Amino acid sequence: MSNTSDHTDDQAVSSAAPQEGDPNYLVGLDLDGRRVVVVGGGTVAQRRLGLLIASGADVHVISREVTPAVEGMATSGQITVVLRAYADGDLDGAWYAIACTDEPETNAAVVAEATRRRIFCVRADIARLGTAVTPATARYDGMTLGVLAGGQHRRSAAVRNALLEAMQSGVVTDDSTPITPGVALVGGGPGDPDLITVRGRRLLGRADLVVADRLAPPELLAELGPDVEVIDAAKIPYGRAMAQDAINAALIEGAKAGKFVVRLKGGDPYVFGRGFEELEACVDAGIPVTVVPGITSPISVPAAAGIPVTHRGVTHEFVVVSGHVAPDHPDSLVDWPALARLRGTLVLMMAVERIEQFATVLIDNGRAASTPATVIQEGTLRTQRVLRADLGTVAARVRDEGIRPPAIVVIGPTAGFAVEPHTS
Incomplete structure (x- = not known):
């Protein structure tokens, strides 16, 4: 896992002994404005184009035919498509190349030209015969995750997915970025803890104080760290008529004490949940509030x-x-x-x-x-x-x-x- 803006990752592991497994060197490429040639216009190429476009690369696709999705990318100006067979010399000026046709001999020719020109080239059909390998990749919250597993694509994808899910769910958090004190009204969903939104779970993982409803999924509270204070809204010591005022006070006092407070509610905060009353109270007190919708029951x-x-x-x-x-x-x-x-x-x-x-x-x-x-x-x-x-x-x-x-x-x-x- 690497952060695209961090240039010191290598130093952290430079003294480690060589490990058995994937011998490839995982690196991030700055392709912004640089020519990238993709030979092939089928579904394999289609899957790879999204991240290339997101990187800002000047993408050129060379293929006799392309999928409708690839054609749509060309029509919208995201890429350039040349409808013909690959020819030697097509990699002129390229910084990076991908060979992903359904013709092994064409893919081999692309790799040969790339090697001759000292251009790193991915060969999609037989990865070990290329000079570069595409990791299982995902982007999340300003970071790029990349996993290589020695050609075991299912394994690398599974690890990538597990890392991404852990970050999305808040199980793994980036505590290096301070979170601003305030209140988040988070809809916990209909009951099953897996049905909270990704954003809701992530914010819950950053909370210093959680004020939870009776209908909020209790399993989510069990995932919180031992330093997180949890207040059961149903047990705030006031009479029934005063309960909402007491909840509002707990949110405001927590935020004013410098805490990030999550108000965890069942379903959606604004569907019979009095969420807007809590928003008004916090705003009137000068507290910044984030509202995270929930899957409504x-x-x-x-x-x-x-x-x-x-x-x-x-x-x-x-x-x-x-x-x-x-x-x-x-x-x-x-x-x-x-x-x-x-x-x-x-x-x-x-x-x-x-x-x-x-x-x-x-x-x-x-x-x-x-x-x-x-x-x-x-x-x-x-x-x-x-x-x-x-x-x-x-x-x-x-x-x-x-x-x-x-x-x-x-x-x-x-x-x-x-x-x-x-x-x-």
């Missing part, structure tokens, strides 16, 4: 149970409603008669404890009792339960089956779909 939890909230020819709309307030409560802002007339999908959040009231008001206002209704408890987790019923029977089924929060209720034609995806 009204869509992802039904998907995990095999239920799409929309489906061509069946439903063109879906509505997400909080069931926190009863339909007959004076504080309710929901137009339940309008929802009863809806032909699409209705997703009820925090509604399982009042499901009888919601089902009754929908039926009384015209929604058919036979409308499919599915309840998903602990969606996306190994303990997920799916109860399939209809609007007329769902309340009794929930009671009989002992369904408890957290659970989501899906009402509408697609709730009757019964093709559950495989879980891996």
